[in-house]
Amino acid sequence: MKHTLQILLAVIAGTAVFTASPLPGYARENLTAQQQMELQVRQGWEFFGKGLYPKAIAAFDTVLATDPANTSALKLRGLSYSFEKKYDAAIADYTTVLGIYNNGTTSVDGQGIYYDRALAYMELQQYDAAIADLTKALAYPSVMKPLYLERGNAYAAQKNYAQALADYGKQIDLFPDTAAAYEKRSALYRLDACKDEAAALRDYTSLIALQPDNALAYIHRYKTYIDLGNYDAALTDINTLLARNKKDTALYIDRGQVYATLNRTSDALADFTQAISLNNKAINAYRQRGKLYERMGNDKLAAKDTAKAAKLTIEEQKAIAAYQKKKKARQ
Numbered sequence: 001m002k003h004t005l006q007i008l009l010a011v012i013a014g015t016a017v018f019t020a021s022p023l024p025g026y027a028r029e030n031l032t033a034q035q036q037m038e039l040q041v042r043q044g045w046e047f048f049g050k051g052l053y054p055k056a057i058a059a060f061d062t063v064l065a066t067d068p069a070n071t072s073a074l075k076l077r078g079l080s081y082s083f084e085k086k087y088d089a090a091i092a093d094y095t096t097v098l099g100i101y102n103n104g105t106t107s108v109d110g111q112g113i114y115y116d117r118a119l120a121y122m123e124l125q126q127y128d129a130a131i132a133d134l135t136k137a138l139a140y141p142s143v144m145k146p147l148y149l150e151r152g153n154a155y156a157a158q159k160n161y162a163q164a165l166a167d168y169g170k171q172i173d174l175f176p177d178t179a180a181a182y183e184k185r186s187a188l189y190r191l192d193a194c195k196d197e198a199a200a201l202r203d204y205t206s207l208i209a210l211q212p213d214n215a216l217a218y219i220h221r222y223k224t225y226i227d228l229g230n231y232d233a234a235l236t237d238i239n240t241l242l243a244r245n246k247k248d249t250a251l252y253i254d255r256g257q258v259y260a261t262l263n264r265t266s267d268a269l270a271d272f273t274q275a276i277s278l279n280n281k282a283i284n285a286y287r288q289r290g291k292l293y294e295r296m297g298n299d300k301l302a303a304k305d306t307a308k309a310a311k312l313t314i315e316e317q318k319a320i321a322a323y324q325k326k327k328k329a330r331q
Contacts, residue, residue, distance in 0.1 A: 037063055041073055053080040071097050087120040111140040127154045143174060149181050161194045182207040197224050215241060231258050249279045260292055268292055283312045
């Protein structure tokens with residue numbers, strides 16, 4: 001599953017059960033039926049906490065065979081099913097809990113159950129159902145942190161970009177430290193359907209402020225700077241990344257292209273050559289260096305690099321075709 005929040009919810013759900021009586025040290029035969037049930041739930045919870053989901057499910061099955069309305073066992077079994085990717089079974093358990101809670105109106109836990117069921121619906125690509133559950137969860141007085149983010153993700157999956165952008169915006173307004181919201185929103189701003197490079201740039205900058213080590217955010221930002229013609233800012237970001245990883249072939253190629261655009265020919269040539277020294281099969285490095293040699297009037301070297309790029313392209317295409325053939329044969 002995508003979030004560790006489910007585990008936290010499970011712990012909270014189990015706390016009321018497990019603090020009721022000091023069961024360890026008691027012989028099972030001396031326990032009351034209620035205490036034995038609590039012990040079984042505790043055991044299931046321990047299996048769950050260790051990631052032993054099939055064993056957790058079996059323990060909760062035992063509890064629910066005797067007490068079908070045990071909400072702690074139902075919630076934890078639902079989560080266990082989700083982690084086992086048995087989403088239909090998880091949804092069934094969450095739905096049973098909500099029925100016990102009178103559709104969530106008689107317990108604050110209802111919000112968390114709607115959230116967990118929404119995540120299961122999303123895994124099944126049942127986005128309308130997920131949106132309905134997240135909307136119900138948002139109707140509670142307090143807002144759980146992931147709710148607007150996840151509803152935005154569901155809207156985005158439906159290509160309802162206007163609603164997705166609105167929800168990502170609400171997520172950021174309420175929880176400005178939600179890095180994923182900036183990441184998701186900036187991805188939408190890159191789409192032709194809602195292209196806004198300036199807005200994407202702001203989101204990348206916010207994301208980098210939250211996650212200074214997020215290399216992908218830097219990459220998206222410098223590519224956006226390039227699209228906007230802000231080459232100095234692009235070079236600053238590329239240099240930042242190269243200071244962290246001097247063996248990244250793609251960074252040298254991208255910087256070389258910026259240098260070439262700025263007519264810094266010797267710098268561009270040095271970067272393309274460095275990329276090739278790091279990876280002698282870097283097709284685009286040969287291709288870009290060939291173009292640069294052509295611009296410099298060195299037709300012989302331009303032809304050599306262009307031919308090399310063409311040869312590597314054919315080899316790559318053959319390798320991909322062979323891989324796909326083997327993959328198909330294995331299926």
